[in-house]
Amino acid sequence: MIIVKIGGNILDSPERLQAFLADFAQLPGPKLLVHGGGKIASAFGQRLGxxxxxxxxxxxxxxxxxxxxTMVYGGLVNKQVVARLQALYCNAIGLTGADANIIPAHKRPVRTIDYGFAGDVAGPDSINVAALETIIEAGLTPVFAPLTHDTQGSMLNTNADTIASVLATALAPKYKVQLVYCFEKKGVLQDSENDASVIPHINASKYKTLKAEGVVHAGMVPKLDNAFAAMQQGVAQVLICEAEALTSINTGHYSGTTLSMN
Structure with a gap:
């Protein structure tokens, strides 16, 4: 089982998105896609004031x-991705966490900041794995928007990296799961200003060092935190790479940064 999360910068480029989806459609075996869409939501929101x-x-x-x-992630972006996959003969189905109660969550509690209707997922045990397996075993490819629900009738905005990680850990007892984070960079970089400085492999102890030294910082920290949490809970492998490197999975010669516990 390959679970791929695609970042917003790829969604912003029709050409890169089309190339990525063509590669994704060719991946063998069961697969699942999680997408973001924050920049599209911001741009669409500004048009609406x-x-x-x-x-x-x-x-x-x-x-x-x-x-x-809800409109942009669950409607516009999700259905455009599904439609493009159908054109590539990948029988996709667009979903949010509310559909079939697959990803219930709870509204993030207010501490120092009130994030509003932001959703936090309790963990893999809260995922409706039976419903998700029914969809996958029917030969469909789930495409998840970054939305969950609170089981009380409200949708919740939820981080796409987190959704990918939680779905991966929930499916790990049934499948050998490979989790792939695709974004605009070639991998985790030693120098954020140098795209050629990809760190090919990071284990748990090296990650602690890189984080302490500030090499890994900002948005990469929650991404890697989610990745290592997933591996602690049974996910076989995590790969962080640029969208164009997705086909390297088929060859076994990974382009990007592979993560492992040891």
């Missing part, structure tokens, strides 16, 4: 913004 509210890179999801991201 809804200015994005961000704190430390995270979106504040008030009631108006929740309507926006």
């Amino acid at each position: 809804i200015e994005p509210k961000m704190v430390e890179g995270r979106r504040i999801t008030d009631a108006e913004t929740l309507e926006l991201v």
